Amino acid sequence: xxxxxxxxxxxLASMSFAPALNAQTxxxxxxxxxxxxxxxxxxxxxxxxxxxxxxxxxxxxxxxMRKVGADGEVSEPLTGLPEIFVRGQGGLLDVAVDPNxxxxxxxxxxxxxxxxxxxxxxxxxxxxxxxxxxxxELIFSQQPKVSSNNHFGSRIVFKGDGTLFLTLGDRYxxxxxxxxxxxxxxKVIRINTDGSVPADNPFVDTEGALxxxxxxxxxNMQGATVHPxxxxxxxxxxxxxxxxxxxxxxxxxxxxxxxxxxxxxxxGGKIGEGFKKEGMETPIYYWxxxxxxxxxxxxxxxxxxxxxxxxxxxxxxxxxxxxxxxxGERVLHEERLLADELGERLRHVVQGPKGYLYLLTDAxxxxxxxxAPAD
Amino acid sequence: xxxxxxxxxxxLASMSFAPALNAQTxxxxxxxxxxxxxxxxxxxxxxxxxxxxxxxxxxxxxxxMRKVGADGEVSEPLTGLPEIFVRGQGGLLDVAVDPNxxxxxxxxxxxxxxxxxxxxxxxxxxxxxxxxxxxxELIFSQQPKVSSNNHFGSRIVFKGDGTLFLTLGDRYxxxxxxxxxxxxxxKVIRINTDGSVPADNPFVDTEGALxxxxxxxxxNMQGATVHPxxxxxxxxxxxxxxxxxxxxxxxxxxxxxxxxxxxxxxxGGKIGEGFKKEGMETPIYYWxxxxxxxxxxxxxxxxxxxxxxxxxxxxxxxxxxxxxxxxGERVLHEERLLADELGERLRHVVQGPKGYLYLLTDAxxxxxxxxAPAD
Ligand SMILES: [Ca+2]
Ligand SMILES: [Ca+2]
Ligand SMILES: [Ca+2]
Ligand SMILES: [Ca+2]
Numbered sequence: 001x002x003x004x005x006x007x008x009x010x011x012l013a014s015m016s017f018a019p020a021l022n023a024q025t026x027x028x029x030x031x032x033x034x035x036x037x038x039x040x041x042x043x044x045x046x047x048x049x050x051x052x053x054x055x056x057x058x059x060x061x062x063x064x065m066r067k068v069g070a071d072g073e074v075s076e077p078l079t080g081l082p083e084i085f086v087r088g089q090g091g092l093l094d095v096a097v098d099p100n101x102x103x104x105x106x107x108x109x110x111x112x113x114x115x116x117x118x119x120x121x122x123x124x125x126x127x128x129x130x131x132x133x134x135x136x137e138l139i140f141s142q143q144p145k146v147s148s149n150n151h152f153g154s155r156i157v158f159k160g161d162g163t164l165f166l167t168l169g170d171r172y173x174x175x176x177x178x179x180x181x182x183x184x185x186x187k188v189i190r191i192n193t194d195g196s197v198p199a200d201n202p203f204v205d206t207e208g209a210l211x212x213x214x215x216x217x218x219x220n221m222q223g224a225t226v227h228p229x230x231x232x233x234x235x236x237x238x239x240x241x242x243x244x245x246x247x248x249x250x251x252x253x254x255x256x257x258x259x260x261x262x263x264x265x266x267x268g269g270k271i272g273e274g275f276k277k278e279g280m281e282t283p284i285y286y287w288x289x290x291x292x293x294x295x296x297x298x299x300x301x302x303x304x305x306x307x308x309x310x311x312x313x314x315x316x317x318x319x320x321x322x323x324x325x326x327x328g329e330r331v332l333h334e335e336r337l338l339a340d341e342l343g344e345r346l347r348h349v350v351q352g353p354k355g356y357l358y359l360l361t362d363a364x365x366x367x368x369x370x371x372a373p374a375d
Numbered sequence: 376x377x378x379x380x381x382x383x384x385x386x387l388a389s390m391s392f393a394p395a396l397n398a399q400t401x402x403x404x405x406x407x408x409x410x411x412x413x414x415x416x417x418x419x420x421x422x423x424x425x426x427x428x429x430x431x432x433x434x435x436x437x438x439x440m441r442k443v444g445a446d447g448e449v450s451e452p453l454t455g456l457p458e459i460f461v462r463g464q465g466g467l468l469d470v471a472v473d474p475n476x477x478x479x480x481x482x483x484x485x486x487x488x489x490x491x492x493x494x495x496x497x498x499x500x501x502x503x504x505x506x507x508x509x510x511x512e513l514i515f516s517q518q519p520k521v522s523s524n525n526h527f528g529s530r531i532v533f534k535g536d537g538t539l540f541l542t543l544g545d546r547y548x549x550x551x552x553x554x555x556x557x558x559x560x561x562k563v564i565r566i567n568t569d570g571s572v573p574a575d576n577p578f579v580d581t582e583g584a585l586x587x588x589x590x591x592x593x594x595n596m597q598g599a600t601v602h603p604x605x606x607x608x609x610x611x612x613x614x615x616x617x618x619x620x621x622x623x624x625x626x627x628x629x630x631x632x633x634x635x636x637x638x639x640x641x642x643g644g645k646i647g648e649g650f651k652k653e654g655m656e657t658p659i660y661y662w663x664x665x666x667x668x669x670x671x672x673x674x675x676x677x678x679x680x681x682x683x684x685x686x687x688x689x690x691x692x693x694x695x696x697x698x699x700x701x702x703g704e705r706v707l708h709e710e711r712l713l714a715d716e717l718g719e720r721l722r723h724v725v726q727g728p729k730g731y732l733y734l735l736t737d738a739x740x741x742x743x744x745x746x747a748p749a750d
Binding site for chain 2: 284330333
């Protein structure tokens with residue numbers, strides 16, 4: 001086993017770039033690109049984060065985390081993860097590296113946590129010692145736990161002020177909870193990176209409200225990122241019966257679910273009261289029919305100069321990477337990429353340290369794919 | 376001839392609705408609709424306006440105006456039009472009925488006017504006496520005239536304060552003129568309905584500027600409408616090499632053409648300096664690739680309650696009717712209708728007095744088509 005890895009590493013190390021998926025140059029509106037397979041054989045990869053040395057941490061929803069070298073070498077599963085509920089949409093989910101990793105070594109990951117009453121999304125942190133996760137700390141656990149296999153969220157986003165956001169799904173069976181503040185269903189929460197509650201959270205002084213809550217009335221957000229200039233949280237949310245939303249999640253505001261939704265009125269009857277209601281936020285943009293939006297990121301790199309400031313959104317059902325041209329808080333234009341050329345369910349999109357984009361395909365033989373400029 | 380018309384009228388009068396194009400119910404995101412042919416055999420119809428009695432005036436680009444009864448009867452060409460330059464994109468263009476028509480009887484129409492140096496877009500008004508246009512007045516003539524068959528604009532929109540807007544193309548061969556105020560190329564103009572210049576126009580006190588100018592830096596706007604609440608002018612503009620724009624045209628502002636454009640960088644080289652520039656307005660939304668957008672309107676009727684507040688945009692090349700869900704100054708969502716079910720170049724979309732939408736197809740056997748709720 002060790003020998004096989006050694007051979008692989010040598011073979012890969014001899015290539016200066018990951019191999020192109022095929023020789024195809026893909027012409028898009030603002031860039032000619034090619035796809036390069038960085039790694040494959042991953043089981044439903046969900047989260048991806050870069051370490052300072054250019055290597056990556058990747059989660060598999062089936063409950064493992066691996067390290068992937070800058071050269072594409074995939075490690076054995078890291079040891080030291082907590083017990084994880086792996087079923088339906090549940091499992092090991094996002095992973096994030098502390099902005100001060102060089103100083104403190106913390107790695108954060110979200111997962112479905114089994115426990116009394118069922119399961120819920122939890123957030124833990126640990127440090128990496130070789131191929132072991134050590135000094136494990138559970139820093140947040142969604143309340144209450146329920147018996148459900150769906151809508152766990154969950155993306156981890158650093159706000160840049162020593163706090164982080166975690167997006168939390170409505171657990172599907174508990175959608176009405178999204179409108180009340182006595183639970184963590186259908187919420188964005190904000191906590192300090194050690195799990196304590198920031199004193200300036202919007203509901204810390206509200207009786208009966210859970211103090212971690214940042215915004216509410218959400219359904220299931222599998223994409224979230226911070227705007228590179230404003231520092232605000234932008235998130236993508238799966239709509240019911242369509243109507244995936246892009247929102248700017250602001251402190252204390254209600255994003256409407258399940259009262260208002262842009263989902264289609266199928267024969268099954270209307271879910272909400274309509275599209276809009278006083279006191280509930282309207283999204284920036286919505287997709288109907290649903291793409292099943294997943295991870296998203298602002299592009300800030302130099303490799304694709306005409307993509308600067310755009311949002312990229314990975315989608316599962318539509319198997320596309322949407323590029324949204326953003327002006328202030330408006331979507332000026334949407335371009336849908338890769339549905340024809342790749343045709344795979346996309347779970348996530350991340351910008352790497354050198355300005356390339358990296359995709360995770362959602363498959364039992366899942367890949368990390370790099371988007372590079374065509375030669 | 377008279378007898379034939381009489382027979383037609385009786386036959387049509389016995390039907391309470393225009394015949395459906397076919398029995399098909401078209402399911403859309405927010406309404407189930409059907410298409411009804413109101414009239415056919417029109418030569419490249421361009422403009423459509425309703426008279427208070429429910430009958431319509433329709434222009435044919437080939438240089439004729441006809442009256443169409445509420446029952447669909449199409450008249451012989453009205454007499455009394457001025458001389459019209461009919462070639463390329465030129466001909467008889469838009470038609471509009473004065474908001475105070477019941478009192479004053481004025482009908483306005485735009486057209487390509489031949490004259491010294493070539494041709495340009497002109498605006499005239501007249502009154503209807505049976506099948507004759509009488510009391511003809513030329514109220515505006517675009518300066519200068521040039522030898523070009525392209526980019527005439529032109530939509531006529533009443534602002535609701537006794538003035539009207541007319542959109543004027545850059546004439547294609549004179550695109551740089553769009554950036555200077557000493558001409559009417561690539562401009563929106565605002566005049567009183569008698570052709571005089573409103574004292575509060577933005578450039579009335581600017582030396583060397585033509586006083587009719589409202590906004591500049593435009594290319595070719597074939598769609599324009601006033602927002603039902605704000606009263607602002609919203610226009611659709613053909614982009615070069617793609618990049619059709621939706622703009623809110625505000626007094627004195629520069630909309631960038633040909634300096635900035637969202638058109639694609641084809642091999643042919645870049646037209647402008649990029650997408651954005653200080654002092655030039657960014658559109659609300661853009662289409663790339665181009666749909667070749669034409670007429671547009673806000674929907675304010677009750678027949679389709681879930682379309683209220685949306686903008687509908689007819690397009691030529693894409694043969695679609697785009698529905699834009701508008702929130703403030705944001706496009707939340709675009710739905711493209713009818714490309715599959717109708718598949719015709721669409722020159723214009725107008726809301727009728729009862730809240731139905733009416734389309735003009737751009738063909739030598741052009742039609743007026745009504746969109747009605749499916750039974
Ligand atoms: Ca919402
Ligand atoms: Ca952009
Ligand atoms: Ca422009
Ligand atoms: Ca709407």
